[in-house]
Amino acid sequence: MSPETPLPAYTRSQLALRNGQDRDEIWCAYNGLIYDLSTSRLWRNGHHYEHWAGQDLTDELVDAPHTNSVFGRFPVVGTLR
Numbered sequence: 001m002s003p004e005t006p007l008p009a010y011t012r013s014q015l016a017l018r019n020g021q022d023r024d025e026i027w028c029a030y031n032g033l034i035y036d037l038s039t040s041r042l043w044r045n046g047h048h049y050e051h052w053a054g055q056d057l058t059d060e061l062v063d064a065p066h067t068n069s070v071f072g073r074f075p076v077v078g079t080l081r
């Protein structure tokens, strides 16, 4: 995607399909952006400790022993509508 291309906006239902169970894609939203975590070994099958992909996990980051810097190496695939 070139820098000029606007990011596609997805609804919560569309995001919910990318939970690592219904489709191969593993996406999660954080602060309005949707990240593709499909390549992460720590998110295999869409779960990460007690957290599930396919959702907006902004409010759940407080439970994590890490900051949002963990998103840095994953591509942003869209925005949450």
Ligand code: HEM
Binding pocket: 028, 030, 037, 039, 040, 041, 042, 043, 048, 049, 050, 051, 057, 058, 060, 061, 062, 063, 064, 065, 066, 070, 071
């Ligand atoms: C019980 C809560 C959680 C635990 C114990 C946990 C633990 C970890 C650990 C140990 C790592 C790898 C080391 C590191 O980068 O610090 C990691 C990476 C990561 N975590 Fe969490 N985490 C939790 C919650 C969350 C939540 C709520 C999110 C999303 C908002 C999240 C997103 C990520 C991401 C995207 C990575 C990077 C994965 C990778 O590099 O392959 N984590 N987490």
